[in-house]
Amino acid sequence: MEQYEGNFSNAYPKGTKYYSIDGIDTDTAIAIHIGNGQYLKAIREGEYTYRKSYIQYVYKGLGIFAILIVGFIIFTQSRKNL
Incomplete structure (x- = not known):
């Protein structure tokens, strides 16, 4: 596995490492290091929409x-x- 960078999580503390999984596109799933040599497979279920809502407020x-x-x-x- 290679470490995957560039995003954030509301569920895991800052500094949590997450990785790409060989043979699986990172748009589909990533591996999250949860400690003690254990990893959790995080599957993308939908598009991240906060950014769209934020842009609506800007407009x-x-x-x-x-x-x-x-x-x-x-x-x-x-x-x-006058």
Whole structure:
């Protein structure tokens, strides 16, 4: 097995080692070192969706910011016309 890097886990402590499994794509499963020479096979059951939710919040925030900027411009223009 080769150590597999680049991701994180909410279930295992920081520093837990995880590895690719010979003959199995890492998109399918990885091996997690749980101690005492034992490994747990972690099978991917679905796509990680947190990132998509996070991007939705960013877009909503940008939309609100744009509305505030437009409102501010309209407000300052209307005050100049008084």
